[in-house]
Amino acid sequence: MSKIIITTGNYSAAYAAKAAKVDVVAAYPITPQTSIIEKISEFIERGEMKAEYIRVESEHSAMAACIGASVAGARAFTATSAHGLTLMHEMLHWASATRAPIVMAVVNRAMGPPWNIWSDHVDSLSQRDTGWMQFYAESNQEIFDTIIQAYRVAEDPEVKMPAMICSDAFILSHTSQPLEVLSEEEVEDFLPPYEPPFDITDVDHPVTHGNIVWPEPRGDASVGYMEFRYLMHQALLNAKRKIKEVTKEFEKKFGRNHGDLIEKYKVDDAEVAIVSMGALAAQAKYVVDLMREEGYRVGAIKLRVFRPFPDEEIREVAKRLKALVVADRNISYGYKGISATEIESALYQLEKRPIILNFIMGIGGRDVKPEDQRKMIEAAFNIIETGQLEKEAEWYGLVR
Amino acid sequence: MTILGLPEEEYVMSGNAACPGCGAILSLRHVLKALGKKTVLVIPACCTAVIQGLYPRSGIGVPVLNMAFEATGAAASGVVAALKARGKKDITVVGWAGDGGTADIGIQALSGAAERKTDFIYICYDNEAYMNTGIQRSGATPYGAITTTTPILGKKEHKKDMPMIMAAHHIPYVATATPGYPKDLYEKVRRAKEMKGEGTRYIHILSPCPPGWRYDSKLTIKMSKLAVETGLWILYEIDHGKFKLSGPSKRFLDPSKRKPVEEYLKLQGRFRGLTDKDIEEIQRWVDENWKNIAKMIETE
Numbered sequence: 001m002s003k004i005i006i007t008t009g010n011y012s013a014a015y016a017a018k019a020a021k022v023d024v025v026a027a028y029p030i031t032p033q034t035s036i037i038e039k040i041s042e043f044i045e046r047g048e049m050k051a052e053y054i055r056v057e058s059e060h061s062a063m064a065a066c067i068g069a070s071v072a073g074a075r076a077f078t079a080t081s082a083h084g085l086t087l088m089h090e091m092l093h094w095a096s097a098t099r100a101p102i103v104m105a106v107v108n109r110a111m112g113p114p115w116n117i118w119s120d121h122v123d124s125l126s127q128r129d130t131g132w133m134q135f136y137a138e139s140n141q142e143i144f145d146t147i148i149q150a151y152r153v154a155e156d157p158e159v160k161m162p163a164m165i166c167s168d169a170f171i172l173s174h175t176s177q178p179l180e181v182l183s184e185e186e187v188e189d190f191l192p193p194y195e196p197p198f199d200i201t202d203v204d205h206p207v208t209h210g211n212i213v214w215p216e217p218r219g220d221a222s223v224g225y226m227e228f229r230y231l232m233h234q235a236l237l238n239a240k241r242k243i244k245e246v247t248k249e250f251e252k253k254f255g256r257n258h259g260d261l262i263e264k265y266k267v268d269d270a271e272v273a274i275v276s277m278g279a280l281a282a283q284a285k286y287v288v289d290l291m292r293e294e295g296y297r298v299g300a301i302k303l304r305v306f307r308p309f310p311d312e313e314i315r316e317v318a319k320r321l322k323a324l325v326v327a328d329r330n331i332s333y334g335y336k337g338i339s340a341t342e343i344e345s346a347l348y349q350l351e352k353r354p355i356i357l358n359f360i361m362g363i364g365g366r367d368v369k370p371e372d373q374r375k376m377i378e379a380a381f382n383i384i385e386t387g388q389l390e391k392e393a394e395w396y397g398l399v400r
Numbered sequence: 401m402t403i404l405g406l407p408e409e410e411y412v413m414s415g416n417a418a419c420p421g422c423g424a425i426l427s428l429r430h431v432l433k434a435l436g437k438k439t440v441l442v443i444p445a446c447c448t449a450v451i452q453g454l455y456p457r458s459g460i461g462v463p464v465l466n467m468a469f470e471a472t473g474a475a476a477s478g479v480v481a482a483l484k485a486r487g488k489k490d491i492t493v494v495g496w497a498g499d500g501g502t503a504d505i506g507i508q509a510l511s512g513a514a515e516r517k518t519d520f521i522y523i524c525y526d527n528e529a530y531m532n533t534g535i536q537r538s539g540a541t542p543y544g545a546i547t548t549t550t551p552i553l554g555k556k557e558h559k560k561d562m563p564m565i566m567a568a569h570h571i572p573y574v575a576t577a578t579p580g581y582p583k584d585l586y587e588k589v590r591r592a593k594e595m596k597g598e599g600t601r602y603i604h605i606l607s608p609c610p611p612g613w614r615y616d617s618k619l620t621i622k623m624s625k626l627a628v629e630t631g632l633w634i635l636y637e638i639d640h641g642k643f644k645l646s647g648p649s650k651r652f653l654d655p656s657k658r659k660p661v662e663e664y665l666k667l668q669g670r671f672r673g674l675t676d677k678d679i680e681e682i683q684r685w686v687d688e689n690w691k692n693i694a695k696m697i698e699t700e
């Protein structure tokens with residue numbers, strides 16, 4: 001039976017790893033992620049969780065160990081933040097190209113220097129092209145539920161790709177909220193035991209994984225390197241469909257739906273919508289409610305999945321809007337917010353495109369209050385009225 | 401018929417892509433004979449990643465997980481953990497890496513794995529440079545050797561003492577070997593295999609490399625033996641902390657039995673730039689190493 005507790009985002013991730021009955025955990029401490037792996041250590045040492053825990057000497061090794069465990073038939077889990085995640089970069093590519101369905105909790109934190117431990121999405125967004133699915137959660141419950149869902153999607157034979165579940169430093173990681181912890185039995189019903197696509201320890205049928213492949217099909221090889229990469233791409237496209245199916249099934253079983261690729265909130269009759277990722281997506285809905293009471297036709301879009309990118313889904317909403325506010329807790333230096341560039345590229349296919357107003361905000365944990373989001377939305381309404389977009393991307397709340 | 405009593409089974413297949421006279425592949429052949437079928441290899445970027453052959457074939461008869469250059473110890477830890485989680489007890493996990501992947505870029509992951517008592521065998525085949533990328537200097541390159549990153553002056557530092565670094569991890573087994581003494585190598589791998597369940601076992605194999613060392617490929621065994629006979633490479637094992645000189649090296653404890661290092665150095669093009677002073681320095685280094693060995697034997 002499930003039970004309701006009050007706990008932090010990090011403990012929610014730890015409870016999810018336990019409920020998913022992961023076989024192997026390999027992890028290394030870093031603020032603000034650390035309490036995830038501390039909690040898991042506690043579960044294991046108390047005998048409440050039956051997993052092998054590898055207390056590795058770095059995050060690079062954490063990911064390498066997860067890959068080794070995954071190809072040897074284990075369900076693997078890790079967690080990290082910022083410098084740990086970027087240290088893993090090489091192994092993130094290795095994991096997806098190994099087709100290892102590892103699930104990782106990422107607590108988003110700013111990159112140094114200068115040192116800063118607060119929320120910022122540059123760490124995970126810099127891993128955009130590694131082949132990992134990326135989910136961004138707005139609540140502790142969503143962290144828990146998405147970890148369970150992510151294993152289902154990642155381990156699907158048509159996907160076989162790893163997934164990271166991102167959440168904001170402190171805003172979620174160290175903040176308590178009510179959490180329904182599903183029991184291992186309930187979860188097992190939804191997430192059957194891991195069936196590895198192949199087993200490197202099957203000595204009766206020895207396989208070599210990852211030896212050299214030429215650019216072109218050559219000799220006995222009917223495919224070249226490019227075909228392997230195409231299969232990975234197809235897998236992430238398949239994941240779009242799977243994520244939708246899995247979130248529906250999850251809702252049927254457990255009565256919760258956090259959105260699939262995106263979550264739409266009061267967008268049907270809206271003129272303006274604000275796009276957010278992570279915890280600010282929750283606050284955006286609150287702001288929408290307040291502004292709706294005053295008669296603003298405004299809605300909110302949560303970018304729940306960043307890879308595979310929900311291009312069609314965003315087009316579908318955006319074509320009815322006059323303006324889209326894209327709130328980025330990140331910056332691609334020399335250009336603009338990262339999700340804004342992705343959304344713009346998705347909307348280019350539309351004949352009639354909404355105005356896009358990109359705000360770079362909340363960098364390094366700078367507070368973004370409801371009134372700040374309101375100001376961003378008001379700016380969009382002003383532009384609709386005046387028809388004048390002065391700047392495509394604006395640093396919001398910058399001290400000059 | 402078996403040679404030297406080694407098993408007839410072959411796990412290094414014909415069609416592999418090693419250079420003629422490759423000491424590394426010869427070593428792997430003996431190693432896999434000792435390990436047998438129930439073995440999983442984890443291999444990082446190195447010559448063996450190429451030697452194994454091209455997709456979809458493999459020149460190695462046991463499962464191989466190819467890994468990033470610096471991650472062998474960590475990836476092997478993952479395989480070991482999965483086997484444990486799944487209750488599979490009869491498989492030996494083996495990291496097989498070059499000197500660069502061991503003494504340089506991979507030392508962290510290896511040290512971590514050893515400290516955690518990861519139940520696996522780690523074998524470094526030491527051809528004394530980054531051969532896969534075209535003979536660059538590594539921490540295991542010997543003093544005076546010319547490589548493409550020490551192209552004129554040669555390396556100015558001595559070889560990193562990797563086996564003793566591993567011994568300092570107080571693991572159950574550390575051994576050195578070289579393919580000129582296949583029986584010694586075979587038995588050391590057998591010994592390491594027998595210690596399954598006890599933690600990390602480390603074997604360091606000096607593996608002559610004709611193109612990298614610049615000698616005629618028919619001389620690989622001679623190079624391997626000369627390394628031992630000059631005392632440059634000392635065969636020993638440290639079994640649960642107990643140091644023991646291995647048979648072929650025993651008599652070289654007596655300095656008068658050792659051949660002058662020059663006999664080994666002069667056959668290799670990589671040492672072409674050595675001055676008399678350099679040779680003296682190498683001889684001094686060898687004699688000093690042996691003094692340390694003598695001290696260890698005394699205190700045993």
Ligand SMILES: Cc1ncc(C[n+]2csc(CCOP(=O)(O)OP(=O)(O)O)c2C)c(N)n1
Nearest residue numbers: 445446447469498499500501529530531532
């Ligand atoms: C992170 C990283 N840096 C560099 C390389 C390039 N690289 C591949 S193999 C190699 C040298 C391997 O040397 P060693 O471990 O001694 O094995 P050998 O080739 O001599 O057998 C290098 C530098 C790499 N693959 N990965």
Ligand code: SF4
Nearest residue numbers: 418419422447531609
């Ligand atoms: S370069 Fe040396 S180690 Fe590499 S395959 Fe050739 S002989 Fe063997």
Ligand SMILES: [Mg+2]
Nearest residue numbers: 498499529531
């Ligand atoms: Mg080498």
